[in-house]
Structure formats: structure tokens, C-alpha cells
Amino acid sequence: MAQAKPKFYLTTPIYYTNGLPHIGHTYTTVVADTIRRYKRMQGYEVVMTTGTDEHGVNVERAAQKAGVPESEFVAKMAEAWRSLWEELGVPADEFIRTTEVRHARTVQWLFKLCRENGFVYPGHYTGQYCIYDNAYVDVKPGENCPDCGRPTETVTEENYFFKLSAFQQPLLDFYKKNPNFIQPETRRNEILSFVAGGLRDLSITRTSIRWGIPVPGEEPHVFYVWFDALTAYLSAVGGPEYERRGFWPADLHLVGKDIIRFHTVYWPAFLMAAGLPVPKQVWAHGWFLIDAGKMSKSKGNVVQPRPIAHVLGMDALRYYMLRETVFGQDGNFSYDALVQRYNSDLANGLGNLASRTLTMIEKYCGGAFPKGSADLSISLAPWRVPERIQQVRSLYEQYHFTRALEEIWRLITDVDLLISEQKPWALAEDPAKRAQLETVLWIAADTLRVVAVLAHPVIPTATEKLWRALGQSGSVGEQGIDDLQWGTLRAGTKIAKAEGLFPRIEKQEAVERMEAMESEPQKPAVTPAPTASVPAGPGPSGAVSQTAPEKIAIEDFAKVEMRVGQVKTAERIVGADKLLKLTVDIGSEVRQICAGIAQFYEPESLVGRKVVVVVNLAPRKLRGVESNGMIVAASVGPEGRPVLAAFTEDVEVGARLK
Numbered sequence: 001m002a003q004a005k006p007k008f009y010l011t012t013p014i015y016y017t018n019g020l021p022h023i024g025h026t027y028t029t030v031v032a033d034t035i036r037r038y039k040r041m042q043g044y045e046v047v048m049t050t051g052t053d054e055h056g057v058n059v060e061r062a063a064q065k066a067g068v069p070e071s072e073f074v075a076k077m078a079e080a081w082r083s084l085w086e087e088l089g090v091p092a093d094e095f096i097r098t099t100e101v102r103h104a105r106t107v108q109w110l111f112k113l114c115r116e117n118g119f120v121y122p123g124h125y126t127g128q129y130c131i132y133d134n135a136y137v138d139v140k141p142g143e144n145c146p147d148c149g150r151p152t153e154t155v156t157e158e159n160y161f162f163k164l165s166a167f168q169q170p171l172l173d174f175y176k177k178n179p180n181f182i183q184p185e186t187r188r189n190e191i192l193s194f195v196a197g198g199l200r201d202l203s204i205t206r207t208s209i210r211w212g213i214p215v216p217g218e219e220p221h222v223f224y225v226w227f228d229a230l231t232a233y234l235s236a237v238g239g240p241e242y243e244r245r246g247f248w249p250a251d252l253h254l255v256g257k258d259i260i261r262f263h264t265v266y267w268p269a270f271l272m273a274a275g276l277p278v279p280k281q282v283w284a285h286g287w288f289l290i291d292a293g294k295m296s297k298s299k300g301n302v303v304q305p306r307p308i309a310h311v312l313g314m315d316a317l318r319y320y321m322l323r324e325t326v327f328g329q330d331g332n333f334s335y336d337a338l339v340q341r342y343n344s345d346l347a348n349g350l351g352n353l354a355s356r357t358l359t360m361i362e363k364y365c366g367g368a369f370p371k372g373s374a375d376l377s378i379s380l381a382p383w384r385v386p387e388r389i390q391q392v393r394s395l396y397e398q399y400h401f402t403r404a405l406e407e408i409w410r411l412i413t414d415v416d417l418l419i420s421e422q423k424p425w426a427l428a429e430d431p432a433k434r435a436q437l438e439t440v441l442w443i444a445a446d447t448l449r450v451v452a453v454l455a456h457p458v459i460p461t462a463t464e465k466l467w468r469a470l471g472q473s474g475s476v477g478e479q480g481i482d483d484l485q486w487g488t489l490r491a492g493t494k495i496a497k498a499e500g501l502f503p504r505i506e507k508q509e510a511v512e513r514m515e516a517m518e519s520e521p522q523k524p525a526v527t528p529a530p531t532a533s534v535p536a537g538p539g540p541s542g543a544v545s546q547t548a549p550e551k552i553a554i555e556d557f558a559k560v561e562m563r564v565g566q567v568k569t570a571e572r573i574v575g576a577d578k579l580l581k582l583t584v585d586i587g588s589e590v591r592q593i594c595a596g597i598a599q600f601y602e603p604e605s606l607v608g609r610k611v612v613v614v615v616n617l618a619p620r621k622l623r624g625v626e627s628n629g630m631i632v633a634a635s636v637g638p639e640g641r642p643v644l645a646a647f648t649e650d651v652e653v654g655a656r657l658k
């Protein structure tokens, strides 16, 4: 019987759905994908989880700002994240959303275990809360969050508390027993001194928030977003039935340094309290900075991955991120440096060596691998490839991607040097030098094969192409990296046609193209569905929120004031092809309202028409235009075509709908 493969479980953070991915998030996901590929090549059965963190105040507010119910908002955003990872070639094996039922079950179960074991108690808490970081912070009222610099809010709540203080010693013991649990070393020291300084109990439920997973039997309590979010790692691989799949405890949580405390203090404490196994390692990497500052939406310096993938290819971004920034440290991002790396290492380095070698094999050896002479190859290639292979493997093992790539690229420069010294084109002129010519080409080709295997975790697309060009069977991703040996290229194997791996690109042109794409609006623009009749109304509470919305009482309905209005003017909005700007008489006043119906109604046809208006909706701006109210329409067909609500009898302007 075939032996079961060993298992490896790794995760990225589950990202907030109040924004869309930028290259910071892409970095963590790319690192996770690189490790996943490496581990697969080592023979592991790997699961990589990523997903979306969909609860909490900041998501609730983002949905309100967009004017759509939370469940609709997060569904669109989650889909945008999931599909982008697929598009970029870094898909999740398990994509977990915190609004999924399997997740709510796990959170509720974890809470129950912690409570049964005596680590949860009710209490009151007043403190300054940062809604952006979803954490209480140690500042005075009116002061900003010390982590992100944004305003804090004073919150008093009746909460359930988690006895974090009881875990100070167990955590310190755990860190001591598992010295590799927190990486890199600097972060470990930071956390050790934080925990040694004493731990305060943590409030893990909220009554001030509606958009969260309900605490069973304790409504309106919902779970604190971090208790909720961290548990996603466990929900993704079976939750309460985790033993069946056998992927828990996680081997590796990859996170940015911003959230290390949650992962190395709270998370192991929750699991210990519940009597569950604790993850084996948390690796906190540094920031991708733009002009030495942190990327942030408010600063407007966010770089998206899609334009880069489009212009240079995802391999280029992956290579740049892993080659340029030491894993664990901060790194600066610049388009210039990215294109520079692309041209020097990928186009002129690997791409050029591959095309030269394959062209020469075509030309001088009839398109089949020559037979190298072992003796000659030792004198011609004095570098020790087997040792280099070993070194690269050990660097991967320690997640030293920068150094691993340096070593792989040294093989490329060594072969480049060999070719320029040996001049195969000159050797080909002299029949007496045939063995030497063949050996040089054989060394070049076999080193390329080795490079394809070693570089595959980082540049999967190009190495797959190279593998095919070298006439190798199967996929390079299926090769056993631990069994890789130099000198095993079979003479006589036909090479395929050399494809350009990395076409050279002019720097300015590449940068301009990426910048132009960057300034296009990112998808999805989550705007109110033109036909949603009750935007931002009380959304469904709890985790099963994507199914049927909860019932509302008549008083809830009475809160929505709908009146008959008459359209006075209607015009298109420049730059917003879905929106019309209307002025509508609602009896007591004339309002300006934007409606997302421009693709289905001509503005002129609306003038004089009676419509139904939600008049007590908070005003908001759509594409910079103030909208004070909402026109009600039915949503028809799969594309949600809006059809305006109307009356078959004449109705007075201003009449209320009840």
C-alpha cells in the first residue's frame, strides 16, 4: 500500500473585506504559495488557507458607506478577493469566509469549550477602542490609536471576558519549550517581553456591534472580531471535526508584523483554554513600504497587484518580492526597481540563458541533448552543483528566499560565464572540439533543468515553460525537490521550441503602463444595487447571514419613510455610466437623488414620472455627487435590471407608502 503523505497546513491572514487586495496582502499570499509549492515538491499533502474577515465595525461601516446591506457587501468583496487570488495563480486550497456557517459553528464551539473549562466570565469594560484595528488600546479618551494613528472611541460594554491573565505562565512555558514558535527572533523577543510584562483579561464579546457571530443564548452579544477571525484557521480544516482531516494543528501561520500579538498570544491562549492543539509556528514578515512609508488607502499610495501581473507577469512580481526583501524585514516597493530586476535577472539572466542554450542545441546538436563527457564536465564546470542544490534546499527550509534565489542565480551566471569563455560557436567550427562543445551545451542544459526545479516555487509559470522547452515530461511542480540531482539529463532527448520566457521590456514604457492601469478604478466598485429597496437597513445578524434575512417587526418597517415623488429633471453623470442625477419633488421639498438606472432608462423619459422614494435615508455621495434619498425599483432577471416602482392609479405627490 502506498504510504500516506505527510501533511502540511499553512495559512495567510484572512483579510478584511472593507478594502481590496494590494501588494502587501499579495506578498503574504505569494509567500504562502511559494512554501506550498516547495512543500508539495517535498512530497507533502499541503493545504493553504486564506480567506476573508467579514465581521466587525469597520466592515459594517464600509457597507453602510457603500449603501448596501452588510451581507451583500461582504459577499461581493469576498468574491473579489477569492477570484483575484485565482487570477494571480495563488488560489486557496481552502477559502474561508467568516460569514460561513461552518465557521460560526467552530467559533461557538471554541467559546463553549473555553467557558466549560472556566476561562470565560461576564463583566463590564470601558476603554478606548480602535475600530480600524478592532482592538482596545491603552490611551486616554480623545487620543489616537498608538498603532495606526487613527481616532479611538470610548466604549463601555457588558461583555464576556476571557481569562488571558491565567495564561501568562503557560504561554511563557510554551515559548520556552517551542523556541521556533515565533519567528523571526526579533519578534519573539518582543512578544516574550510583552507577555512577561503581564496580561490583562480580554473582552471577547460585544453588545455594541450587531454585525458578528451571535453568542448562543446570549444575544445580543456577538463575538469580538479577533476571537471570530483567528478561529477561521481551524474552521477551514474541519472545525469541531478537525481530527478527521488531520491538518490541525497548523504548521505555519504567515502574518504581517502588525498582527503578531493576536497570533502568538491570544490565539494560543484561546486554544490552550479549550484544550486544543496549538499551531507549530507563526512567522511575521515586515512591511512593503512605498517611499519608506506604509502603504495606506488614506495616503493614496496603494499599489495593486493586477497591473503588474498584466504588464510583467506574476512571476516577475513574485521574484521581485522574494528576491529583494529579506523575509521578516521591511522592504521598499518601487516600479523602477521591479522593472530593473525583471530586465536584469529574468529577461537578461534566466530568459537569455535558456534561449541561447536551446538555440545552440538546435543549431549544433540537431535539437537533441548531446552527451556530455563526465570528465570534461568536471574540468569545465568547477562549481559544485550538488552542493549548491543542497544549499538552496536548506535555505528554502529556513524561508531564506532572498539567499535561495541568490544561490540559484549564481548557477545562471556561472553558466553564462562558461559559455562566454568556451564560445560554443567557435568550438563548432572545429570537428576536433566536438566533445568539448557537446559537454558545454550539456552542462548548460542540465543546469537549466536544475534551475527550473529549484526556482519553481518562486516562478512557477516560467519554470513550467522551461521544463517543457527542455523536453522534460510531466510537470516541474511534481518533481521531488529533495531527490534533485545534477547530471541526470538524458542524452538524445528532443528539446521543444524555445519560447521567450521573459521578453525584455523598456523600463519607462512598463512603468507608464502599470501606472495607467493603477489609476483605473478597482473592481468591484461596491455601490448600492440600483434596485435595493432597503439599503443599509438592519442586516441579518449572525453568521448564517447569507441565507434568509431575519424577519422584522412592523416598527422596523415604519422606520423606512417612503413617499411618492415626481421627477423634475434627469441627467447623466459624466464618468459614471450607470448613474442618473435626478431632482425629485417629494411634496415637502425637491430633492437631488442619484439612481443607478442609466443603462436602462433614458433621462428624458423620466421627467414627469411618479416614483417611490425612500426619503429618510442618510444622504451620501455617489461618484462625488450628493444623493439625498433613494428611488425604489424591482430587480429583474439575473443581471438585476431595475424596473421602477409605479402606480396604476393616479397618486398625489408626497403620499406616504405604508
Ligand code: ME8
Pocket (backbone or CB within 6 Å): 012, 013, 014, 015, 016, 017, 023, 024, 025, 027, 028, 053, 229, 230, 231, 232, 254, 255, 256, 257, 258, 259, 286, 287, 288, 289, 294, 295
Ligand atoms: O489584519 N506589507 O486583515 P488585513 C506587507 N483581518 N504585508 C501587508 C501590508 C504591507 N504593506 N499590508 C497588509 C487583518 N499586509 C485581519 C487578520 S487573521 C485571523 C485576521 C498583509 O486585511 C500582512 O499579512 O488588515 C498583514 O498582516 C495583513 O495583510 C493584514 O490584512
